Amino acid sequence: MGRTPCCDKKDLKKGPWGPEEDEILINYIKEHGYGSWRSLPKLAGLRRCGKSCRLRWTNYLRPDIKRGPFTVDEEKLVIQLHAILGNRxxxxxxxxxxRTDNEIKNLWNTHLKKRLLCLGLDPLTHEPFAHCGSTTTPRSSPATRHMAQWESARLEAEARLSKGLLFFNSPPPLVKPGPDYFLRLWNSEVGESFRNMNGEAKTDCRSPISQASSSTKCGSVSGVTIDVYPNMAGSSSTSTTARNQIEDPIDASFSSFSNESEDSSDTALQLLLDFPINNDMSFLEDDTT
DNA sequence: AAGATGCACAACCGCATTGTG
DNA sequence: ACACAATGCGGTTGTGCATCT
Structure with a gap:
């Protein structure tokens, strides 16, 4: 079959972007949105391939990008999520x-991975390297893997929705309304049961990651409670509002979803409750960076 | 002061996935 | 159902700056 190149490489500039190029790209997107990345450079008058423009925009120029060093909370969250999701x-x-995926990837590769290594933890598994007696035992049980799949799919669904809601200038529709099984499941009785079960929970719609952390059976959680929406933690009303903005339209459009997950609700809920997060995060406290 | 080395981060490459005709 | 285009994603590389020798 062969693969068509993403762009004609002749006469295309590579390497670092200059301020003029940034300005052209920003102005073009402000004015027209970013419908087709492939045709954007030509239309905007940039000698870059569309891929390069997309990357520059999503990783650097986007107005909602937060600059500056990662906070301790953010680092904790990255580690915890990495334990579940891996290099996703x-x-x-x-x-x-x-924060962008590239930024987080760099943070992991330059800081967090080394920090885990220094502490004798395998950055891949988040387990101690010397694991007497069970070196060949897979880290995750089937239930754990199931949970991780479930959660990562939900995260992706939310990410897709968030992208569609965040941008100014009403760009072309990024999110096509339609059913997303996992998000619907999260918003269904399974998720609801899960959200409601902890009376002391800070909010009523937190991720199963954090909830599982506080309800794990193995009891080896070292006191780190991760709020999956740390930037909203400052004001709970903001948090709720922001989340509702995402969830409300989904609830509305998913009103027909009722019984699909019924038969597996108990199992799924149990998996959520059983999911162990037992990474010792105490080492973060002596962060020297 | 100058070269070597290490680090952080932006950008590129290529495969995977999704969309469309 | 298929082929192809478009986009997303993760791994890797390149570059500039800071620190060390």
Missing amino acids: WAAIAAQLPG
């Missing part, structure tokens, strides 16, 4: 508003 940087980034 986009899914992790979806839980850190204003």
Whole structure:
């Protein structure tokens, strides 16, 4: 079959972007949105391939990008999410508003991975390297893997929705309304049961990651409670509002969803409750960076 | 002061996935 | 159902700056 190149490489500039190029790209997107990345450079008068423009925009020029160093909370969250999702940087980034997958990937590769290594933890599994007696035992049980799949799919669904809601200038529709099984499941009785079960929970719609952290059976959680929406933690009303903005339209459009998950509700809920997050995060406290 | 080395981050490459005719 | 185009994503590389020797 062969693969067509993403662009004609002749006469295309590569390497670092200059301020003029940034300005052209920003102005073009402000004015026209970003319908087709492939045709954008030509229309905007840039000698770059569309892929390069997309990357520059999503990783650097986007107005909602948060600059500056990661906070301790953000680092904790990245580690915790990485333990569940692995190198799925986009899914992790979806839980850190204003942070890009590239940024998180760099953070991991330059800081967090080394920090885990220094502490004798395998950055891949988040387990100690010397694991007497069970070196060949897979880290995750089937239930854990199921949970991780479930959660990552939900994160992706939320990420897609968030992208569609965040941008100014009403760009072309990024999110086509339609059923997303996992998000619907999260908003269904399974998720609801889960959200309601902890009376002391800070909000009523937190991720199963954090909830599972506080309800794990193995009891080895080292006191780290992760709020999956750390930037909203400052004001709970903001948090609720922001989340509702995402969830309300979904609830509305998913009103027909009722019994699809019924038969597996108990199992799924149990999996949520059983999901262990037992990484010791105490090392973050002596962060020297 | 100058070269070597390490680090952080932006950008690129290529495969995977999704959309469309 | 298929082929192809478009886009997303993760791994890797390149570059500039800071620190060390």
